[in-house]
Amino acid sequence: MTTVLSESQVRFLLFLAEAIVPEVGDLDDTGRRSCVAIIDQALQDRPPPLRRKFIFFLSALRWTPVFRHGVPLDSLRGEALNAALDWFQDCPLPLVRKGFWGLKTLIFMGYYGRPEVGEAIHYTPSFSGNDFLEGNCRD
Amino acid sequence: MIEKEVDVLVIGSGAGGGTVASELSSLCREGLTIAVLEQGPRLSREQFTGRELEMARTLYADSGGYLTKDMSMALAFARTYGGSTVVYTGTSLKIPEAVVKRWSVPDLNYQDLMDRSDKHMAANGVHPLEPDKLNDNNRLFRQGCDKLGYRVQQFPINVRGCRGAGVCNFGCPNGAKQGTDRVQLPAAEAEGVQVVTGCRAIRVGPGWCEACVSRPATGLDPIWEPGDYRIRARAIVISGGAVHSPALLAHSGMSDSLPVLGRYFTAHPALILVAQHDREITNYHGHPKSYYCDQFVESRKFLLETCMYFPFTTAKYLVGYGPDHSRMMSRMDRLQMILALAIDPPRWENRVTADGNGKPMVDYRLGPEVLDALHQSMRTAARIFFASGARRVHAPGGRKFFIEREEQDQIDSLIPRSGIRTGKVGVASAHLMGGCRMGRDSTDSVTDSHGRIHGVPGLYVADASLFPSCSEINPYVTIMALADRVADSVRHDLPELRHS
Numbered sequence: 001m002t003t004v005l006s007e008s009q010v011r012f013l014l015f016l017a018e019a020i021v022p023e024v025g026d027l028d029d030t031g032r033r034s035c036v037a038i039i040d041q042a043l044q045d046r047p048p049p050l051r052r053k054f055i056f057f058l059s060a061l062r063w064t065p066v067f068r069h070g071v072p073l074d075s076l077r078g079e080a081l082n083a084a085l086d087w088f089q090d091c092p093l094p095l096v097r098k099g100f101w102g103l104k105t106l107i108f109m110g111y112y113g114r115p116e117v118g119e120a121i122h123y124t125p126s127f128s129g130n131d132f133l134e135g136n137c138r139d
Numbered sequence: 140m141i142e143k144e145v146d147v148l149v150i151g152s153g154a155g156g157g158t159v160a161s162e163l164s165s166l167c168r169e170g171l172t173i174a175v176l177e178q179g180p181r182l183s184r185e186q187f188t189g190r191e192l193e194m195a196r197t198l199y200a201d202s203g204g205y206l207t208k209d210m211s212m213a214l215a216f217a218r219t220y221g222g223s224t225v226v227y228t229g230t231s232l233k234i235p236e237a238v239v240k241r242w243s244v245p246d247l248n249y250q251d252l253m254d255r256s257d258k259h260m261a262a263n264g265v266h267p268l269e270p271d272k273l274n275d276n277n278r279l280f281r282q283g284c285d286k287l288g289y290r291v292q293q294f295p296i297n298v299r300g301c302r303g304a305g306v307c308n309f310g311c312p313n314g315a316k317q318g319t320d321r322v323q324l325p326a327a328e329a330e331g332v333q334v335v336t337g338c339r340a341i342r343v344g345p346g347w348c349e350a351c352v353s354r355p356a357t358g359l360d361p362i363w364e365p366g367d368y369r370i371r372a373r374a375i376v377i378s379g380g381a382v383h384s385p386a387l388l389a390h391s392g393m394s395d396s397l398p399v400l401g402r403y404f405t406a407h408p409a410l411i412l413v414a415q416h417d418r419e420i421t422n423y424h425g426h427p428k429s430y431y432c433d434q435f436v437e438s439r440k441f442l443l444e445t446c447m448y449f450p451f452t453t454a455k456y457l458v459g460y461g462p463d464h465s466r467m468m469s470r471m472d473r474l475q476m477i478l479a480l481a482i483d484p485p486r487w488e489n490r491v492t493a494d495g496n497g498k499p500m501v502d503y504r505l506g507p508e509v510l511d512a513l514h515q516s517m518r519t520a521a522r523i524f525f526a527s528g529a530r531r532v533h534a535p536g537g538r539k540f541f542i543e544r545e546e547q548d549q550i551d552s553l554i555p556r557s558g559i560r561t562g563k564v565g566v567a568s569a570h571l572m573g574g575c576r577m578g579r580d581s582t583d584s585v586t587d588s589h590g591r592i593h594g595v596p597g598l599y600v601a602d603a604s605l606f607p608s609c610s611e612i613n614p615y616v617t618i619m620a621l622a623d624r625v626a627d628s629v630r631h632d633l634p635e636l637r638h639s
Binding site: 101 | 189190191192196201204206209210211271272273274301302303304305306313419421423424425449451453454458459460461462464465468470471472473560561562563565
């Protein structure tokens with residue numbers, strides 16, 4: 001349940017999330033919900049105009065590929081999908097590049113912001129980190 | 140509207156406000172009243188969990204991603220008891236003489252700044268970290284620089300009993316970092332200074348301030364009841380930082396009488412650069428920032444520092460996505476990181492203003508000289524990474540996601556200048572400076588060299604917004620030294636100042 005995004009926007013966001021962080025595809029329902037909840041919270045925290053810009057950008061991202069590929073972005077797969085995403089990332093228009101960066105940021109926040117991701121990425125900090133340095137430093 | 144009256148009001152509790160409060164606190168013994176207003180919450184020790192999103196949301200404005208108007212740079216500044224001194228890494232450097240000379244502020248003496256810097260560095264326990272507490276991420280940087288013949292130096296840091304939690308940017312869970320939350324504010328409170336958290340200053344004028352107190356979502360209750368306040372004070376010191384201080388003055392209608400207000404904002408725009416080693420290295424255990432390389436500050440306009448960030452922060456500053464990105468992120472224990480900071484020139488058009496609700500708006504353009512510096516910093520960092528034994532390097536403006544060790548002789552062609560495109564490459568800043576620059580009069584500045592706002596008796600500024608141009612090093616010691624001067628001027632002026 002989200003407060004900012006509609007169900008169809010969430011589905012599209014999860015489709016994008018899997019393209020951007022392939023491990024999202026391995027998450028169970030709880031993991032996906034947790035991911036979406038983090039993104040939703042981040043959007044709630046942002047000013048309404050920025051939220052509106054983001055939702056508009058999501059729509060643009062979904063439908064712009066129709067002009068080139070004849071189908072929306074979430075109907076593309078493999079190389080075609082990557083080519084479309086690369087186009088947004090490298091777009092000549094700075095505003096589009098910034099929008100894509102914002103989208104990636106939210107997706108990374110959703111996936112890597114979950115405390116439980118630590119083990120999977122070999123990130124297990126400790127409040128007494130100096131204890132781990134003894135005998136571990138290599139010159 | 141609840142009425143309050145104090146002798147001195149300080150707005151902000153970070154390096155500037157905390158120092159002013161502490162320096163003036165002895166006045167409480169003479170029966171004077173001092174209050175510090177802090178927008179953010181005051182946390183108990185247990186609330187410093189080190190968890191990335193939770194702490195970013197609690198401690199930072201916009202979770203640390205406060206966007207400039209054109210959305211090309213994310214600004215990180217804290218709102219909490221102690222301000223940004225809670226979330227920096229404690230690196231404590233004195234400003235170079237050449238920078239103070241360039242500032243050419245009448246009556247601002249370099250030796251005076253050094254003496255005041257020394258005083259606060261001693262109070263905050265500044266010293267270099269012991270060699271056995273340096274992790275591989277830091278040692279490898281030093282080795283790489285040594286191998287290439289680059290000048291590299293160790294940061295003095297302000298910690299007491301550091302246990303190496305490595306989460307300095309989310310507040311020290313062990314209470315080791317000696318920010319104003321640990322040193323100046325408790326000392327001031329012991330003398331009778333009131334620190335009101337959850338309190339947002341809305342407007343200021345000569346002898347008055349309107350503010351609003353509310354209960355924060357996290358943290359201890361404010362010491363004043365929630366509500367709207369009008370506070371009368373003989374002296375008001377604005378120490379909200381380089382974003383909030385100019386915005387507060389602009390929202391208070393002072394832009395017309397102070398044409399330079401908000402102008403010449405600088406930020407040390409920064410890139411996070413990442414390399415991967417073949418083996419595990421110690422990186423997120425231990426203090427994250429021990430060395431810096433200032434070899435290229437004059438010639439190429441960038442400074443390199445060690446750093447170690449957290450999973451989400453790291454992920455968002457890598458350019459790209461998909462399997463390569465995941466491959467890099469999957470082994471956080473093999474990552475080496477360098478922070479590259481551009482020495483950005485002060486520009487009239489880089490400016491802080493306020494919207495109708497008083498929310499700061501930062502209009503900053505990453506100019507060609509900054510992009511040039513960031514480009515050169517990427518090439519240099521890549522060389523340092525490889526010299527320290529890295530397997531592969533990620534350069535955000537590179538032609539490919541990874542530059543492999545075997546390709547290190549092609550660094551220049553693999554990291555072209557054209558790759559540095561705003562929006563694609565994530566640029567961040569945590570050193571926010573300027574906007575209320577010191578100078579001669581209102582035609583060239585907002586304050587004099589003692590932080591007195593031109594033409595408004597009893598109103599002062601004490602924070603990094605005073606810097607006429609960027610400090611070219613981590614700024615907090617310089618902020619404290621300047622705040623110490625401002626406290627002296629308040630003490631000097633007080634007998635002439637009356638409640639309005």
